[in-house]
Amino acid sequence: MTSLPANPGATKLGLVIDLDICVGCHACAVNCKEWNTGGHSAPLTDTDPYGSDPTGVWFNRIHTFEVVNDEGDSRTVHFPKSCLHCEDAPCVTVCPTGASYKREEDGIVLVNAEACIGCKLCSWACPYGAREYDEDAGVMKKCTLCVDKIYNENLPERSRVPACVSTCPAGARHFGDLGDPTSEVSLLVAAREGYALMPEQGCAPVNRYLPPRPKAADQSETQAAPLSPVETGEDSAGLLARWVDRLLTR
Amino acid sequence: MHPAKSVILFTTASGAGYGLIAWLGILGALGLLPADLGLGLLAFALGFGLIVLGLLSSTFHLGHPERAWRALSQWRSSWLSREGVAAVATFVPAGLFALCWVVFGRNEGLAGLLGLLASLSCLVTVACTAMIYASLKTIRAWHSRWTLPGYMVMAMASGGLLLQALLLAWRLPIGTVFAWLVMLLLGLSLAVKLLYWRALAADDGGSTAESATGLGQLGQVRLLEAPHSESNYLMQEMGFRVARKHAETLRRFAIIGGFGAPLLLTLLSLVLPGGFGLAVTLLAVALLAAGLGVERWLFFAEAKHVVTLYYGEDRV
Numbered sequence: 001m002t003s004l005p006a007n008p009g010a011t012k013l014g015l016v017i018d019l020d021i022c023v024g025c026h027a028c029a030v031n032c033k034e035w036n037t038g039g040h041s042a043p044l045t046d047t048d049p050y051g052s053d054p055t056g057v058w059f060n061r062i063h064t065f066e067v068v069n070d071e072g073d074s075r076t077v078h079f080p081k082s083c084l085h086c087e088d089a090p091c092v093t094v095c096p097t098g099a100s101y102k103r104e105e106d107g108i109v110l111v112n113a114e115a116c117i118g119c120k121l122c123s124w125a126c127p128y129g130a131r132e133y134d135e136d137a138g139v140m141k142k143c144t145l146c147v148d149k150i151y152n153e154n155l156p157e158r159s160r161v162p163a164c165v166s167t168c169p170a171g172a173r174h175f176g177d178l179g180d181p182t183s184e185v186s187l188l189v190a191a192r193e194g195y196a197l198m199p200e201q202g203c204a205p206v207n208r209y210l211p212p213r214p215k216a217a218d219q220s221e222t223q224a225a226p227l228s229p230v231e232t233g234e235d236s237a238g239l240l241a242r243w244v245d246r247l248l249t250r
Numbered sequence: 251m252h253p254a255k256s257v258i259l260f261t262t263a264s265g266a267g268y269g270l271i272a273w274l275g276i277l278g279a280l281g282l283l284p285a286d287l288g289l290g291l292l293a294f295a296l297g298f299g300l301i302v303l304g305l306l307s308s309t310f311h312l313g314h315p316e317r318a319w320r321a322l323s324q325w326r327s328s329w330l331s332r333e334g335v336a337a338v339a340t341f342v343p344a345g346l347f348a349l350c351w352v353v354f355g356r357n358e359g360l361a362g363l364l365g366l367l368a369s370l371s372c373l374v375t376v377a378c379t380a381m382i383y384a385s386l387k388t389i390r391a392w393h394s395r396w397t398l399p400g401y402m403v404m405a406m407a408s409g410g411l412l413l414q415a416l417l418l419a420w421r422l423p424i425g426t427v428f429a430w431l432v433m434l435l436l437g438l439s440l441a442v443k444l445l446y447w448r449a450l451a452a453d454d455g456g457s458t459a460e461s462a463t464g465l466g467q468l469g470q471v472r473l474l475e476a477p478h479s480e481s482n483y484l485m486q487e488m489g490f491r492v493a494r495k496h497a498e499t500l501r502r503f504a505i506i507g508g509f510g511a512p513l514l515l516t517l518l519s520l521v522l523p524g525g526f527g528l529a530v531t532l533l534a535v536a537l538l539a540a541g542l543g544v545e546r547w548l549f550f551a552e553a554k555h556v557v558t559l560y561y562g563e564d565r566v
Contacts, residue, residue: 003327019465029477054480061477063560065459069469076474079463081560090387096321096331115320118313120487121330124251127388127457129484129557138313195464198556200456201387209464 004092005104012107012179013145014085014206015165016188020213021172024064024078028164028173032060032082032143035163040144041113045136057132059083059143060164077212080173082164083130083143084197084205085109091122091131091142099140107179107206108147113139127201150175178206251389252490253550256310261379262408262542264304264337265401268372269409271297271344275369277413278351279362282424289420290351296412298348305337329385333378340375344368376405383549390453390566391553396446403442407435408542411512411535418519418528429520433513436538440509443545447501450552455565462559473562488555497552500544508541 036059037044046056060082068074085102089109092100099115100122102108111122116139123131123140131142146162149155159166165173176185185208188194194208216222237245274293277283309315322338324331347368350361357365380401383392410432417425459473460466512534519527519534554566 003324026477055482055486057483058477061482063473063477064475065463065465065471066474067465067468067471073469075468077463077465077468093327094330094385096324096328096334097317098320098324115317116314117317117320119321119330120311121328121382123484123487124555125386125388127556129488129560132483133313133487135313135483140313197464198457198462200461201556211464212468 004087004089004102007104008087008102008107009105010179011105011177012085012087012206013150013176014107014178014185014208015082015145015162016174016176016178016185016194016208016210017080018172018174018192018210019077019079020210021170022062022078022080023170023172024062024076025169026062027167027169028080029058029060029062031163031167033058035146035149036144039146039148041111041141043137044141045134047135057134057141059130059132059141061129073215075212075215080164081128081130081197082207083109083145084128084203084207085143085145087204087206088202090125090127090203094121094125096121108145109142110144110147111140111142113137113141116140127198127203128205145175178208251550251553251555252487253547254311256307258543258546258550260304260308261401262304262539262546263300263307264379265376265405266408266412266539266542267297267300267302267304268340268376269405269407270300270412271340271409272369272372272406273409273413274351274357275344275347275362275365275367275372277424277428278347278357278365279369281358281362283357284422285351285355285357285361286420287352287355289416290348290357293413293416294348294352296416297409298344301337301340329378329381333375333382336371336375336378340368340371343371373402376401388556389553390456390556391450392549394446394449394453396442396449400439400442400446403435403438404542404545407432407439407509408538410435411516411531411538414516414519415528415531415535418524418531421524426520429516433516436509436513436516440505440513443505443509455554457556457559458565459559459563462556472564473560476561484557485561488557489561490551492548492551497548500548504541504545504548507537508545509538512538512541 033044044057046054048054060080063079065077065079066074067077085107089102092102092109097115097117099112101110118138120133123133131140134141150160161175165175174185174188177183178185180186189208192210194210196205309318312318321331321334325335343364347361347364351357380398384397387393414428414432417428459471463471465471515530515534519531556566559566
């Protein structure tokens with residue numbers, strides 16, 4: 001049903017993404033694609049994959065931003081983005097068929113592909129670009145928070161996390177219950193002042209982002225020494241070197 | 251936003267069809283229209299034809315048109331579903347009203363009551379169509395106070411102009427009075443559209459690359475590298491861009507050619523004798539159709555979605 005759950009449960013499963021740690025390797029996006037192309041919303045169709053204009057469905061994409069402060073000092077921030085499993089998910093309420101729904105038990109937002117008519121309205125309603133249309137299947141697809149992995153009892157317990165989390169080589173992604181203030185992810189968010197994206201849109205996203213830590217004030221010890229300009233005067237080289245230089249520049 | 255032809259045709263054609271049937275219902279109930287068989291046949295064929303054309307066109311852009319019936323189920327939360335329900339429901343009073351008119355030659359009294367019900371239903375349907383767009387917070391151009399009035403007055407103006415052509419063709423005296431109402435609606439359409447564009451220009455956007463990434467406290471944010479080298483669904487659907495130069499030309503055409511000229515032609519039709527009056531009114535219909543097409547194209551093409559903040563926009 002496309003109305004949001006009347007009595008949402010206390011559990012709010014979601015991701016916490018540490019922008020201080022992410023190195024922008026895209027491994028989470030690749031493993032997401034790999035797991036999900038055989039998962040709940042399979043396949044994640046690609047069109048023209050080896051041609052000149054490949055496009056396809058991805059649930060997770062990594063953007064890279066440059067942030068420049070007032071002193072002109074810049075830093076690069078890699079920014080993975082997938083569905084934020086909003087508490088007040090507009091993609092769910094706009095759905096005319098009931099294909100889009102938010103689970104009462106854990107807050108995961110899913111699409112029932114059997115009921116989706118492919119009107120694309122949910123993708124218009126989502127501020128975060130979490131929904132991608134599968135031209136081939138004619139239905140909307142989105143991050144499932146690996147619902148087919150996190151509850152999968154055939155997997156060892158430590159593997160029961162979303163594919164993006166288990167694959168991150170830098171440990172920049174965390175998964176857990178953000179509805180429980182004592183959970184590891186909630187404590188992490190509290191400690192690092194994790195924030196929600198575009199709060200002005202009023203969607204109350206569950207996922208949180210941890211800001212990059214401030215740069216160390218004095219970086220003189222770790223910075224490479226500046227290059228000094230090449231000298232060309234009388235004493236800049238030996239007699240032979242100057243003679244060869246004159247010979248070659250002639 | 252990508253201006254899909256199917257959706258442009260849907261909103262303009264069904265708007266004109268609902269407008270026409272709304273006018274037939276109101277004027278019929280007031281006893282201002284004769285229940286003439288030919289007039290009824292042509293008017294309802296035109297009205298229902300435009301509505302069906304629009305509704306069919308709206309299903310063209312669906313991934314699964316055969317499941318369209320499912321869209322009637324979520325009227326509690328979804329404006330698109332409400333629009334579907336209202337569109338289907340309108341066929342009941344409008345169909346019965348048409349039947350009374352064409353088969354029994356009645357359009358006042360009890361039939362008029364059906365007509366009024368059909369009119370109300372038509373207005374509700376157009377309002378639901380407008381709310382599909384106006385309810386989306388992600389697109390500030392649509393989340394405007396002028397979206398709903400715009401859809402309403404343009405539906406009533408286009409339906410009204412079609413009826414005006416029929417009134418002239420049947421040489422009904424009410425045509426000389428109704429023409430002024432049509433001119434008023436065309437003028438209102440023009441005014442609402444200008445106000446819509448003024449509000450759009452004055453709105454400097456509510457979201458920024460800084461709020462989209464949450465990195466604003468570190469400094470100014472700009473996209474350094476997109477997630478992929480090629481385009482994707484989001485960029486194709488949400489990232490449509492129209493050159494400002496072309497947008498301005500098209501706006502001028504919509505205002506002058508689409509609303510202004512039909513208004514003047516309607517005025518002209520009042521002083522021209524019989525056939526000429528009808529001819530200029532038909533010309534006005536053609537210009538309004540083109541103008542609405544352009545206006546609706548711009549409604550989509552000029553609208554910016556906040557997701558573009560993740561793809562290089564600074565402020566939306």
